[in-house]
Amino acid sequence: MKRTWLGIILILIGLAAGLVCGCQGAAQPSAVSTPPEFQVTFLDVGQADAILIQCQDQDWLIDAGTNDTSQALVKSLASLGVVRLEAVVGTHPHEDHIGGLDTVIDKMQIGQVYMPQVTSNTHTYEDVLKAIRSKGLTASVPAAGSTFKLGNADGTWLGPNSLHYDELNDYSLVMRVVYGNFSFLFMGDAGYIPEKEMLAAGYTLQSTVIKSGHHGSSSATSAEFLKAVCPKYAVISVGQDNDYGHPHAETLARLQAAGAEILRTDLKGTITFKVEGGELKLGTQK
Amino acid sequence: MKDLTVIIDRFEGEMAVCEKPDRTMLSLPRAGLPPDAREGDVVILGRPARIDRAATAARQRAAEDNLRRTLKRD
Numbered sequence: 535m536k537r538t539w540l541g542i543i544l545i546l547i548g549l550a551a552g553l554v555c556g557c558q559g560a561a562q563p564s565a566v567s568t569p570p571e572f573q574v575t576f577l578d579v580g581q582a583d584a585i586l587i588q589c590q591d592q593d594w595l596i597d598a599g600t601n602d603t604s605q606a607l608v609k610s611l612a613s614l615g616v617v618r619l620e621a622v623v624g625t626h627p628h629e630d631h632i633g634g635l636d637t638v639i640d641k642m643q644i645g646q647v648y649m650p651q652v653t654s655n656t657h658t659y660e661d662v663l664k665a666i667r668s669k670g671l672t673a674s675v676p677a678a679g680s681t682f683k684l685g686n687a688d689g690t691w692l693g694p695n696s697l698h699y700d701e702l703n704d705y706s707l708v709m710r711v712v713y714g715n716f717s718f719l720f721m722g723d724a725g726y727i728p729e730k731e732m733l734a735a736g737y738t739l740q741s742t743v744i745k746s747g748h749h750g751s752s753s754a755t756s757a758e759f760l761k762a763v764c765p766k767y768a769v770i771s772v773g774q775d776n777d778y779g780h781p782h783a784e785t786l787a788r789l790q791a792a793g794a795e796i797l798r799t800d801l802k803g804t805i806t807f808k809v810e811g812g813e814l815k816l817g818t819q820k
Numbered sequence: 821m822k823d824l825t826v827i828i829d830r831f832e833g834e835m836a837v838c839e840k841p842d843r844t845m846l847s848l849p850r851a852g853l854p855p856d857a858r859e860g861d862v863v864i865l866g867r868p869a870r871i872d873r874a875a876t877a878a879r880q881r882a883a884e885d886n887l888r889r890t891l892k893r894d
Binding site: 600601602628629630651653654655656657658659660661663664666667672673674675702703751777778779780 | 827829830832833835837839841843845847859860861862876879882883884886887889890891892893
């Protein structure tokens, strides 16, 4: 009889402990997955682009790094609490922008896929299209000037504005996202020609933060364009000691002349802008 | 040994960033490629390097068909 009571007591203690652990286990994920009010994370993926925008319960990814960094990118997204991406944007089909996109599409829940109406002959591009179809998804080509919602933030597609360009970079999907008093301009690798087209179209370009086009190459970020954008911060997504001399000295000089604070992923690592209670907070992690 | 075949993903200044069949990337001086080489060309890295025009055209047709099948139909 004593042994039975002892057994019952031990079972009750076990259940109580399980209940406590269960509560802790349930509390942890909800703490991790508390969605930020608004956050833009420029992930350090070397000489490539990968940008996460989070607003309330919506997460968007602009570009997905290279083939080489695809697994690390998925891990980084998971560590930021991302389970589902409401949209993924492949700004243009160069490997340093879409290399990891097939892996991201394979491994995560995906809502929409946006890409420009242009192809690449690479296996990397073929892999992305296969991943989209394997998941039962389709890709959309957004029209310049059209708008979208990203949680409570407002977005506008600003480019491309032509059907044909000589440079694949110039087909880049360009987007501007506004949350409260802060605005973010994501240029992909768009160069001078699309910049001129955006100016001519009369779009609102003024932005708190610009993701400089084409990794700070001298082929993008003209003084005329910068005058219209008037950025407080310029983020350059670039790899340390890259083979191409990015960012180019001319571009850095133009950004400095425009009064922008330059933030480079090769020097700062991952760069995060968080909007909380009407304030913009900048964080970096290397 | 068989010459390596690559696809030019992009040009970055004087460098050509090429995709190898295993999806790893190779940066080569642009000067080492045929002068008329363009992004998307399939290039056989022999001596000298030469463009495989038939393979390039075939990949381009396949990519365009692939995109058509992937795009949302309104």
